[in-house]
Amino acid sequence: MTLYDERTIQMLEAKANLLRRHVIKMTYAAQSGHPGGSLSYADIITALFFKVMRFRPQEPLWEDRDKFVLSKGHAAPVYYAALAEAGYFPVEDLLSLRKLGSYLQGHPCRMKTPGVEISTGSLGQGLSVANGMGLAAKLDRRSSRIYCLLGDGELQEGQNWEAAMLASHYKLDNVTAFVDRNKMQIDGPTEQVMSLEPLVDKWKAFGWNVIEINGHDMRQILDACEKAAGVMGRPTIIIAHTIKGKGVSFMEGAVAFHGKAPNADEYRIALRELGEKI
Amino acid sequence: MKWVYTSQRKEYANALLDIGQKRTDVVVLDADLSSSTRTSEFAKKFPERFFNVGIAEQNLMGTAAGLAVSGKTVFASTFAVFATGRCWDQIRQSIAYPNSNVKIVATHAGITVGGDGASHQALEDIALMRALPNMYVIVPADGAEAYKAVKAVAEHVGPCYVRLGRSDVPMVTTVDSPFEIGRATIIREGTDVSLVSCGQMVAVCLDAAESLQVKGISAEVVNMSTVKPLDVETLLRSVRKTGCVVTAEEHSIRSGLGSAVACVLAQQYPAPMKMVGTPDCFGESGESAELMCRYGLTAEEVSSSAEEVIRRKRT
Numbered sequence: 001m002t003l004y005d006e007r008t009i010q011m012l013e014a015k016a017n018l019l020r021r022h023v024i025k026m027t028y029a030a031q032s033g034h035p036g037g038s039l040s041y042a043d044i045i046t047a048l049f050f051k052v053m054r055f056r057p058q059e060p061l062w063e064d065r066d067k068f069v070l071s072k073g074h075a076a077p078v079y080y081a082a083l084a085e086a087g088y089f090p091v092e093d094l095l096s097l098r099k100l101g102s103y104l105q106g107h108p109c110r111m112k113t114p115g116v117e118i119s120t121g122s123l124g125q126g127l128s129v130a131n132g133m134g135l136a137a138k139l140d141r142r143s144s145r146i147y148c149l150l151g152d153g154e155l156q157e158g159q160n161w162e163a164a165m166l167a168s169h170y171k172l173d174n175v176t177a178f179v180d181r182n183k184m185q186i187d188g189p190t191e192q193v194m195s196l197e198p199l200v201d202k203w204k205a206f207g208w209n210v211i212e213i214n215g216h217d218m219r220q221i222l223d224a225c226e227k228a229a230g231v232m233g234r235p236t237i238i239i240a241h242t243i244k245g246k247g248v249s250f251m252e253g254a255v256a257f258h259g260k261a262p263n264a265d266e267y268r269i270a271l272r273e274l275g276e277k278i
Numbered sequence: 279m280k281w282v283y284t285s286q287r288k289e290y291a292n293a294l295l296d297i298g299q300k301r302t303d304v305v306v307l308d309a310d311l312s313s314s315t316r317t318s319e320f321a322k323k324f325p326e327r328f329f330n331v332g333i334a335e336q337n338l339m340g341t342a343a344g345l346a347v348s349g350k351t352v353f354a355s356t357f358a359v360f361a362t363g364r365c366w367d368q369i370r371q372s373i374a375y376p377n378s379n380v381k382i383v384a385t386h387a388g389i390t391v392g393g394d395g396a397s398h399q400a401l402e403d404i405a406l407m408r409a410l411p412n413m414y415v416i417v418p419a420d421g422a423e424a425y426k427a428v429k430a431v432a433e434h435v436g437p438c439y440v441r442l443g444r445s446d447v448p449m450v451t452t453v454d455s456p457f458e459i460g461r462a463t464i465i466r467e468g469t470d471v472s473l474v475s476c477g478q479m480v481a482v483c484l485d486a487a488e489s490l491q492v493k494g495i496s497a498e499v500v501n502m503s504t505v506k507p508l509d510v511e512t513l514l515r516s517v518r519k520t521g522c523v524v525t526a527e528e529h530s531i532r533s534g535l536g537s538a539v540a541c542v543l544a545q546q547y548p549a550p551m552k553m554v555g556t557p558d559c560f561g562e563s564g565e566s567a568e569l570m571c572r573y574g575l576t577a578e579e580v581s582s583s584a585e586e587v588i589r590r591k592r593t
Contacts, residue, residue, distance in 0.1 A: 063349075109375070110347065110377075118347055118376055119371065119376040120371070125336075125372050128337045128343070128344065128372070129343050129372055131337075131341050132341040132342060132343055132346070132348065133345070133347070134344070135341070136350055139305070139350070140348075140349075158336070159334075159336040159340065159368070165337075166334075169332075
């Protein structure tokens with residue numbers, strides 16, 4: 001197991017914080033969008049884009065790149081922020097989110113946004129696509145790894161379980177999925193709306209290697225990715241326990257901010273809490 | 279007419295084998311119906327490039343999309359009713375919208391599925407696929423055209439839907455007949471009425487044209503094997519000449535080929551028109567030939583419709 005030095009961890013934490021500030025600015029500028037579910041996996045996407053994944057922003061179609069699939073497409077803002085900070089397009093363009101003519105659509109669009117591998121938005125479809133990418137990498141004997149971010153509420157879509165079967169049947173050890181387990185969905189807590197537990201047992205029963213982590217702990221995220229890469233013959237699911245709206249006090253655990261932008265006051269408070277010097 | 283019958287499914291299998299031999303980027307997926315869709319032939323020859331996803335059509339389309347955006351040319355097959363209805367949103371979100379290079383080749387389309395009845399008779403699949411941006415819709419007339427259509431969609435970059443039948447169908451083209459995506463062919467020239475059709479209804483229209491000729495009516499038979507993008511040029515040229523049109527399809531008249539033709543004519547060249555196809559209802563069990571009669575997919579229906587539109591022509 002790699003021991004990550006304190007500087008690397010601090011750099012990643014600062015980057016995650018930067019992405020969170022982008023999310024607040026983007027959704028405030030758009031006056032719509034989904035801050036809650038973006039903030040909850042900000043640490044995960046930071047670890048992926050700034051430490052774990054191999055890719056070339058100047059050569060987006062580099063064939064040996066690792067790939068990221070955002071299955072819960074509504075959490076696009078932090079994905080775009082990561083792509084911009086990684087160099088796929090100018091950071092200034094982030095504020096065009098959801099505006100007419102922008103290449104930053106409300107939900108990810110492969111045909112418009114550099115770095116977006118597949119269009120998503122209708123829930124429950126990303127894992128199947130990630131599996132297809134995993135099969136292709138195996139056929140081509142490439143070492144590319146495929147990362148898929150699933151929402152927890154999204155797991156209520158049956159297609160996920162069709163995909164779960166396929167990934168273990170075809171031994172897709174190059175596919176690693178995260179569940180952003182923030183335990184909230186639009187109509188309330190997942191366990192009230194449609195219970196998902198016992199979630200670990202479900203994935204185990206489908207033949208997956210299951211790892212549970214605190215999805216806001218950078219070291220745990222990096223360790224889990226490293227472990228996943230070392231598992232042969234099975235896909236890995238990382239169930240990341242997270243807090244919806246993480247980093248902004250009044251958004252944390254608040255269903256209201258699933259799909260609502262901050263107002264002017266909330267905007268200022270949120271940025272201050274995230275360390276922006278105003 | 280005395281027809282020679284050919285199998286579209288067999289030609290699909292042949293085309294896949296030929297393409298698979300030449301191109302290693304071609305992969306084939308099926309959802310537990312490979313022995314019926316005949317993708318099993320490809321599976322036998324190229325097992326490493328064939329993936330059975332089990333009885334899971336949504337996952338079929340999603341997995342196909344993932345392979346396609348990774349540079350593969352993907353054929354995904356199952357029965358037409360499942361290939362379009364069971365996973366329409368997956369096709370919309372993961373294939374059509376991102377322009378994934380997936381060829382959905384569906385078999386067992388239409389009423390001639392026969393004994394399985396309404397649950398398995400896709401009479402809405404053209405409508406469902408035609409509604410999607412980026413999606414091409416091809417309904418080959420016979421076995422030879424099925425072979426050519428499959429080869430053509432493999433060369434086209436972008437999503438395509440190819441609709442094939444279960445039963446053997448009359449051979450109305452030859453191996454040498456031209457085939458091009460988006461290009462209709464005039465199979466029989468005429469001057470009094472245009473009979474525009476696709477799939478095995480092309481043969482029915484040729485039968486109708488024969489019987490109309492006995493009555494002194496000259497019918498032009500247009501094989502509109504590409505329903506989308508529609509060959510507007512050939513359609514308008516024919517209807518400008520004849521002044522009236524009958525469409526015929528083994529599909530609901532709501533939003534199929536007839537609707538596509540009406541959409542063009544209503545806006546560009548209004549002409550007397552009738553649509554032959556199944557009405558707004560589900561099918562039922564029966565023999566293929568019996569069902570074709572019961573739902574009015576016959577040469578008699580096409581002929582009487584032709585006579586009616588001719589009468590309605592403005593003099």
